[in-house]
Amino acid sequence: MFKVDTAFKWLCLGCAGIIGVLMMGFFIQLFMSSMEIWNEFGLGFIVSSEWNPVTNKYGALPSIIGTLSTTVIALIIALPLAFCAALFIVDARPQMGNILGQAVDLLAAIPSVIYGMWGLFVLAPIMQDYIQPFMVDKLRMDKLPWVSDEFNGFGILTAGLILSIMILPYICAIMRDVFQMTPAMLKESAYGAGCTRWETTKDIVLKYGIRGILGGVFVGLGRALGETMAVLFVIGNMMGMPDNIFSGATTISATLAGNFPEADGMQRSALFALGLILLAMSFAIQVFAQYYLHATSAKRGEAR
């Protein structure tokens, strides 16, 4: 009997160990596969903006810039929306709050390739026909250095918009958990002292749950950073440096998915190197997310 118990424990430990092995395996395998690039270009690969399979010159900068700019746009749009939506859902009557919460969660269940298709056939034409002309002609935003008057519906802004919808449910779910965590006593004291709802939220709930909210931001950031299909469909897939938010660009994940089948030799090694960069970025962000979510009991918005 004793032996069965010991064996079962070791079995479970072995299975749990898989996750550690995988984690290290990711770094080791991607590093080994991209050795060729690191030998050839060194760290210059990260800051070089050239991507030319013909001359075998590769640089990661355009992909990195594309990844960062789409992610930033997505966060700027999704963050206030998710914050306020979570506020509404938590304050609504339990029955309605529950239904609305589930409805927002459904956004996370829709596969990303569906977002991509929707972006390609619905959002991109709308961007081209209405939103981008409005931004240029009516708002005169082309005076800004990062907006141009040339557009075709695809590009960084469109990708950022789609990403913002995709990461909204994840951030919103965490914020809901954070808001619900605030002790009722604290909120009631604030109401008793004459605060309005917004003042209570701003001064009590926000301060109490700031770590959880930061954790939510990082989870959203991580999602946006690595999203592939939806971005691939609408970003325009240009390997050059983007000039403005209307220009076609690429992200690390879109470059990986778009170029991998045809790539071989040096180019394939360059793609593995891009993968390693994305891995390092995501890893860092997940570590921050973990750090901030650790103090809260907030779920991570997955498998809810």
Added chain:
Amino acid sequence: MTKTRSILPRKLKDLAIRLFSGAAVMIAVGMMLWIIFTVVHYGYKAMSVSFFTNPSRPYGIANGGIANALLGTVFITLGAAIIAVPPAICAGIYLSEYKDHKKLVNILRFSANVMMGLPSVLVGLFTYIIIVIPSGNFSGFSASIALGIIMFPVIMRTTEDMLAMVPYALRESALALGMTRTRTTLRIVCLSAKKGLITGVLLSLSRVSGETAPLLFTAMFADSWPFDFFSSPTANMPVLITEYATNSPFAAMHQAGWGAALVVTALVLIVNLSTRIIFREKKHGH
């Protein structure tokens, strides 16, 4: 002297925020409905019996269906479940039931949390390196491994959370009756958390069945039936959608793409919603 603030601007600000909050929820829910409506609107025209019974065809050939891709997706997803679920549940049991190495447990839980947040495209790349290169060919099996890697940490963490909800008195009673540790864990703890475990598995299955990026590096695509599952590229729904939507100028293929998108979305949402409704449990501790 304290500054007195008049009530009106404060109330107005509060009202503005509330209105914006309502608008934010409407935008989120509206987007969800808009996307689903679009998929249904374009997709239902593609629905026909032959759409479900014909295999996909190369460009320009009419009457392509989705039968092979649907079967391929079922094979790949089931394969992923078979590979990932048993070890993931064992791993979750270790995190929740064996506390004698707290530090190790914390490190493993941390790794699982980090793994859950890693982009799926990297899982595809990783699986390509460890399976596709050594075996020399793309295959449905390698796709199962990739999806299994994605499912593993999710099920592991759900299992841990679910088992942690089982009251300690239950374990103690079982052990006091002379049951072994293993038997207690499997027959008492896991059984009482059964609902939660099934929910976790089904939700993660519905999640990975729509994953596309990892399949581009592993299963690829083929117009054939997916019976060479272990040795050749395997048809599957997400890549079929990608191919039809982006790589072809033909309206008929776009329409077939929307049809396939409708099938995938419907499957994912039905599994997701029914799991939530059937296995809905009161939140712990309230």
